[in-house]
Amino acid sequence: xxxxxxxxxxxxxxxxxxxxxxxxxxxxxxxxxxxxxxxxxxxxxxxxxxxxxxxxxxxxxxxxxxxxxxxxxxxxxxxxxxxxxxxxxxxxxxxxxxxxxxxxxxxxxxxxxxxxxxxxxxxxxxxxxxxxxxxxxxxxxxxxxxxxxxxxxxxxxxx
Numbered sequence: 001x002x003x004x005x006x007x008x009x010x011x012x013x014x015x016x017x018x019x020x021x022x023x024x025x026x027x028x029x030x031x032x033x034x035x036x037x038x039x040x041x042x043x044x045x046x047x048x049x050x051x052x053x054x055x056x057x058x059x060x061x062x063x064x065x066x067x068x069x070x071x072x073x074x075x076x077x078x079x080x081x082x083x084x085x086x087x088x089x090x091x092x093x094x095x096x097x098x099x100x101x102x103x104x105x106x107x108x109x110x111x112x113x114x115x116x117x118x119x120x121x122x123x124x125x126x127x128x129x130x131x132x133x134x135x136x137x138x139x140x141x142x143x144x145x146x147x148x149x150x151x152x153x154x155x156x157x158x159x
Contacts, residue, residue: 002028004040004066004116008026008040009040009042009066009067009114012024012026012040012042012114013042013067013112013114015042016042016043016044016047016112017044017111017112021047021138022043022044022045022046022047023041023042023043023044023047023049023108024041024042025039025040025041025042025117026039026040026042027039028040029121032121032122032123032124033121033122033123034121034122034123035120035121035122036118036120036121037117037118037119037120037121037122037123038116038117038118039116039117039118040066040114040115040116040117041106041114041115041116041117042112042113042114043070043106043108043113043114043115044108044111044112044113045107045108045109045110045111045113045158045159046144047108048136048138048143048144048146048147049105049106049107049138050105050131050132050135050136050137050138051073051075051079051103051104051105051131051132051134051135052103052104052105052129052130052131052132053101053102053103053104053129053130053132054100054101054119054120054128054129054130055100055101055130056127056128056130057120057124057127057128058100058101058120059100059119059120059121059128060097060098060099060100060119060120061097061098061104061117061118061119062095062096062097062098062117062118062119063087063095063096063097063098063106063115063116063117064087064094064095064115064116064117065087065088065089065093065094065095065113065114065115065116066114066115066116067112067113067114068108068109068110068111068112068113068114069086069087069088069108069109069110069113069159070086070087070106070107070108070109070113070115071084071085071086071087071106071107071109071150071151071154071156072084072085072086072087072096072098072104072105072106073104073105073106073107073150074098074102074103074104075102075103075104075105075132076103077103078134079103079132079134079135081150081153081154084154086109086156087115100120103132105135107147107150107151107158108158109156109157109158109159110158110159111159
């Protein structure tokens with residue numbers, strides 16, 4: 001049995017704060033060929049996840065909040081926001097499922113945010129994701145401004 005508890009999460013939160021990307025995941029699946037991918041994503045507000053979709057392999061994704069708060073966004077093909085949810089246990093907004101083929105991203109709204117994620121497998125980096133060309137690539141200098149622009153547009157405060 002895998003225990004998803006403080007002893008598992010705390011070292012991951014600490015490590016995410018130290019990493020340049022300000023996030024880390026912990027896979028529960030033992031091999032990338034597993035048809036059911038499960039992981040923890042520990043993320044800080046400074047991290048950036050380039051909007052993407054799973055269209056080649058048509059995979060669904062589910063996000064459940066364990067700690068902190070996170071904004072999950074869905075976009076249309078031109079990068080316009082079509083749906084959002086702030087994952088926040090105190091507001092009883094526990095999770096979201098992204099249908100296969102939909103553009104999406106996640107923005108951490110609080111320090112030490114932890115999300116349980118599951119998606120269809122297997123994982124093949126060559127076919128897993130198509131990244132949005134209308135958003136900055138990871139490590140681009142415009143990533144912080146892109147996230148800030150979304151939060152400003154939606155009038156959401158990042159703590």
